[in-house]
Amino acid sequence: MDYACRLDGAQIICTLTSDRDLSAPIFCFSGMSPMTATEGGERLRGKGSFTEVALPDLKAGQPHDVVVEYTHGHRATNRAWLPLGPYLRTRDEVIDLPYQPLGCVPPALPDLGPFDGLPLVPQPQNWVPSGGTVVVTGVQCADKALNAVADLATRRGWRFDGRFPVKIATADMDLDAYQLEITPNSIHITAGSYGGRFYAGITLLTLMQAGRLPCGVITDAPRFGWRGQHLDTARHYYQPRTILDFLDLMALLKLNRFHWHFADDEAFRLQIDSYPELWRKTEICGEGHLLPALFAGAIEAGGSYSKDTARAIIAHAAALNIEVMPEIEAPAHAITITQVFPDTRDPGDNGPETSVQGYQGNCVNPAMPKTWEVLKAIAKEVGALFPFGHLHLGCDELPKDTWMGSPKARALMAEEGLETTQDLQGWTIAKLAGIVARNGQRPAAWEEAAQGSNGGIGHGAILFSWTGQGPGLEAARAGYDVVMTPAQHVYLDMAHSADPDDWGASWAAFISLADTIDWDPVPDPALADKIIGVQGTFWSEFTTEDNQIWPMLMPRILGVAVKAWQINDIHADDLARLAVSYRAIWPVETPL
Template sequence: MKLDAHIDGPDIAVTLTADRPLSAPVLCFSLMAPAEVVTGGTLAHACAGYCEVALPDLAPGMPHALRLRHVAGFQPANRAWLPLGAHLRAGGETIPLPALPSGRRPAPLMDGPAAELRIVPPVAGFAPTGETAVATAFHADPKAFAPVEALARRTGLGPFLDPAGLPLRVAVDGQVGPEAYLLDIAPDGVVLTASSRTGRFYGAVTLLTLRHTHAGRLPCGRIEDAPRFAWRGQHLDCARHFFEPDTIARLMDLMALLKLNRFHWHFADDEAFRLEIESLPELWQRTAFRGAGELVPGVFGGGIRAGGSYSLDDARTLIAHGEALEIGILPEIEAPAHAFTLAKVFPETRDPGDKGTEASVQGYPENVLNPAMPETWRVLEAMAQEVAQLFPLGLLHLGCDELPEGAWEGSPAADALKARENLVTRDDLQGWTMHRLAGAIAPVRPAAWEEAARGRNGGIGHDALLFSWSGQGPGIEAARAGYDVVMCPAQHVYLDMAHSADPDDWGASWAAVLPLEETLTWSPVPADAPDIAPRVVGVEGTFWSEFTTRDKEMEAMVAPRILGVATKAWDRTDRLTGPELHALARAYLPILDAMGWESGYR
């Protein structure tokens, strides 16, 4: 069997060649968005971007041409928009087809000026002496640096400690901030001053990094360093693609090397709920896998069957892994939208009298829970309370993005609820819903996407932490309304966006084309909104997995652009330029190679 595909104007041209006669075959595949068949077949079934196309009988060796087109204004941008997870059904047989070439391809880095200290994020201050210190490892208290030694060995960057190494002494100074550190580097040894375990860890990470980026010869002098923001995050979508726990742990290792301290774990969405909670076992048991015979077909490259779930022990292992790296985990559930599978498992979360026709931007019909239904609250409260209690960070992200147009407009039960609560619009009802759900997890602090600030009663409330994703405008509004905000504008830190406009590239494009240098061309506190500075508490990069079919495909999308995210989260000055970031990325390539991380750059 042979499958070829390419972008041809607004269409996707597909050629299928069978190696044997096939009677009434059906071609199954997934695209980034809902699609229609232009020529060559008949669309027999669709769910979001998943399509089943009935074809005429195929003769061996005779190519059959098929033309597809995304609907609702979506335009294919690159290879990620071609058919994913393609297979045939014919004569009671399911026949896998060869996968199209996937993932980002290598691209050159620009030349840029070498930094005085080749480290990301840049340190707050450095006073050099002009000398260097030879350091292949450090001689220090093993107990004080056990987490860094373990990190170094896991990532191929070790050893960090060696009795024959450069002496490293620890000093304690209560005047140094909780995440800050000082390094006094001299030819005969290093003094690391901090007031906390976290500061000591970050100081040691700086030494580990400089040892590699400066070929074992540390620039001598005094480093003074401290972060700008308390929240320095990276998000990973494990709902659209199941990432193995080991992959998540490797991502956290990379985060630690860049002093990122919050992992946003997105394990629930329309497609799946992947955490094996005890209160609602049917939820993850019925949604962990998608494909043939499953609740959800092979959307987003799921193919014949794909998926998995995370045991509670997996979660506890990752929590412990993060704690050793000074990383807290923010879990995310989804309410009230992005709940397609949840509503399928628990149909009484929908109003049976609802005559509405809402569909999500991804093409899912009826993916919104109805807050007027008692079952909605039984499910949501059980889910939220168990997940909140499992994770020690003391925060639970409740979702609240992309409520479809027309949500609840056909529901008599929702109309009655709005009348009782003096609510008018869908945003009013969503805000009421989020406020109630946030109250159900107290004293755990709620978090949510930017839309949770909407509604006539002020939205979610409860001192919620909001994430501004569609741009910085909603974050500015939320901050002025009294919310703490994490800035994660898609135009600069959505690492699933394509690096370039080349159709041979890979990634999404709805928000931006995002080359490495564009991760820097913004300020977390915009110049025209200085008043919000006290409310902007952090920066977060995100990675959505709609087009990811293998764990490794994530790596070249995330790194080295995560260097820009880390810079914006730590550095107070916005001083780093695009060419300088390219030069630093080049310095980090040996580190990524040592980790076995596919950077996509050489």
């Protein structure tokens, strides 16, 4: 079976050439969002972005074109939007089509010459050179934080541990702040915390990769306490080794919050004990499973993370001064829950709501007792596993008019004095946040959790502003702590450019390296005490192999690190110069 696929404007032309006669085959595939056939076949059904197209009988050796297009207002932009994991289903067999996942081609960086300063991202607050340099091939690591840096260096194939003297002093300094003095005979680190000593070591390690160490004094501290990076492991199952490498990259850039998104419509990937059927029935997607092969480069794909694996990831992160925040999804993005537990939905609900990803029935119903039984158990067990004490509850992209066709939800709304979908969402997420708070964790959620007549989630929650900065500013004015993660600047799953040969999403923007720093996390100085951080985000709808993430993250994650740590701005050209040196530090073609 030969298969080829290409973009032609808004259309995608798939050419199938069978090596034998096939009767009434069905063309199956997924994409970035729902699709339909406009020529050469007829759409039968779909679930989310998964689509089945009935084809006419195929004759051996005769090419047949199927033309497909995106619905829901989306338009194919580049190679990432071509059908994922295509195959044919006949009455007798399933035929894998020769899909070749290509991924992103690393964008060329301009040759702008050397950077005039320390080759560090993020840049330190202050650098006072004293003149001269010193050759240091390894430093004394008689300190837990420096030992963690040495372990990271070993994993990267570098050397950090050695004989050059290091003297460590303790002082009353801000969290993660440090002073690093490099002299011809010794190195002096002053810090008041593990994080400060660790980041002094990271600075040393990075400078050592450039050759001789410059003598002088670095005084440094982060702008924000929350310096995050999100990874969606629900749409694509990443091997634990990849997640550990991901954390190492974060640590090299002084990022300290890992937002672990392991639950969504497509899968629940943490092996919880309270409801094992939740992950067992959704960890693998594909032909013959509860959910079809969504966002996969194969007919069947997936996996799940044991609690021991989660603990290993948490411990690895802790050594790198990174806290791990898990996310569960409610009330939307929950089709895994509604499929496994149908009684989280009102059987009398006749509403037509459909999510932006094309799912129907992907919201749990707050009027159903089973909903609270399941959510309480998940929140308690997941929250207890992660020592950071923060639990992200989701609360994004609720479909329009959700619950409006549910008699049970309508009755609950009348009882509670609620009028709109957003009112009921606010009531629901506030109730769940109260459960989380009583469990001893701080709730967090996406920006939509501030909606509703009751003021939204409450309970001291942290909100993540993703559609732009506006909702985050409004939430900050309402008293919420806010992390800025605007899709137009730090959604690293977006394509780098408008080139059809590029790779990635495009609904928010095309994001170049320069775009990652072309914004101000605190545009209203009056809200400086409420905007507590910056976070990058990576969704995995088009990721079919683990190694596809590195050229998407690098070098743009450098911009996330700059906005999260630096108080002073950096010019885009200087960031490009620094990115060249970081290509040698983290080569995207050969991750560990």
